[in-house]
Amino acid sequence: MTATLEQPAPTPTGQPAVAARDITKTFTTGGTQVPVLHGVSLEARPGEMVAVMGASGSGKSTLLYCLAGLERPDAGEVVVNGRNLAECSRADLARMRRGEVGFVFQAYNLVPTLTAFENVCLPHLLRHEKADVAVVEGVLESVGLAHRRDARPPSMSGGEQQRVALARVLAQQPSTIFADEPTGALDSRSSELVLGHLGRLAHRDDACVVVVTHDPTVAASCDRILFMRDGLLVDELRPTSTEQVARALAGITSRRGEC
Numbered sequence: 001m002t003a004t005l006e007q008p009a010p011t012p013t014g015q016p017a018v019a020a021r022d023i024t025k026t027f028t029t030g031g032t033q034v035p036v037l038h039g040v041s042l043e044a045r046p047g048e049m050v051a052v053m054g055a056s057g058s059g060k061s062t063l064l065y066c067l068a069g070l071e072r073p074d075a076g077e078v079v080v081n082g083r084n085l086a087e088c089s090r091a092d093l094a095r096m097r098r099g100e101v102g103f104v105f106q107a108y109n110l111v112p113t114l115t116a117f118e119n120v121c122l123p124h125l126l127r128h129e130k131a132d133v134a135v136v137e138g139v140l141e142s143v144g145l146a147h148r149r150d151a152r153p154p155s156m157s158g159g160e161q162q163r164v165a166l167a168r169v170l171a172q173q174p175s176t177i178f179a180d181e182p183t184g185a186l187d188s189r190s191s192e193l194v195l196g197h198l199g200r201l202a203h204r205d206d207a208c209v210v211v212v213t214h215d216p217t218v219a220a221s222c223d224r225i226l227f228m229r230d231g232l233l234v235d236e237l238r239p240t241s242t243e244q245v246a247r248a249l250a251g252i253t254s255r256r257g258e259c
């Protein structure tokens with residue numbers, strides 16, 4: 001699999017689509033405090049596809065959840081499309097995630113009793129809107145699942161479920177997309193297809209895409225990579241090849257715990 005996208009990456013301009021300023025997050029489980037984010041600041045712009053990499057447990061998913069408004073940071077600020085998330089109610093955040101912001105979950109989050117088609121329509125249903133059947137069928141076809149339209153998640157492979165989850169986000173036509181390991185369950189062909197979609201959203205449709213990944217090939221497809229270690233962003237790279245990304249990641253993870 002080669003690390004290329006069909007669209008060349010333009011230089012992103014303008015205001016950031018996503019900005020985090022000095023965010024911290026500590027979880028408390030069973031009376032024990034688990035500090036995860038220690039003051040993370042970043043910016044990602046419309047038209048940009050940004051990867052977040054780092055060792056397991058370095059805080060990548062927690063960061064993504066804070067950026068998407070699925071977790072509230074303890075301190076610091078997250079601004080998405082000009083809106084400070086701390087000033088948004090739960091209902092505002094839920095509305096954002098059903099419209100302008102899309103999230104591709106590691107665990108798919110599909111409703112098992114609904115068909116693939118119905119799962120893709122779900123954000124529309126939750127907004128009490130009618131989904132455009134042609135759009136929904138179009139996105140299912142674009143992720144190679146037209147023939148699985150009426151299948152339910154329990155009868156689908158992990159890769160098929162991952163592609164339904166992506167189709168659900170594509171059908172929303174969001175301006176900002178967060179994706180947690182979006183190719184984790186996919187073979188290399190499906191992985192290329194998903195990356196192609198995300199790249200086109202960023203580079204053709206001027207969306208901002210933030211992807212958490214362990215896969216150097218996926219990260220090499222992005223415009224910029226942010227490296228995390230122990231709850232901090234410690235490095236940044238504009239990738240030129242999968243090998244270069246793999247070397248950089250190995251360097252970051254081998255120095256784990258030094259800071």
Ligand SMILES: Nc1ncnc2c1ncn2[C@@H]1O[C@H](COP(=O)(O)OP(=O)(O)OP(=O)(O)O)[C@@H](O)[C@H]1O
Nearest residue numbers: 027028029034036055056057058059060061062063
């Ligand atoms: N809801 C939670 N409650 C308690 N601890 C949590 C919670 N979510 C995450 N953590 C802890 O925070 C730390 C960072 O987790 P996170 O999932 O953000 O890391 P990650 O870099 O995405 O890891 P991976 O690559 O394995 O998915 C881990 O120690 C994890 O156990």
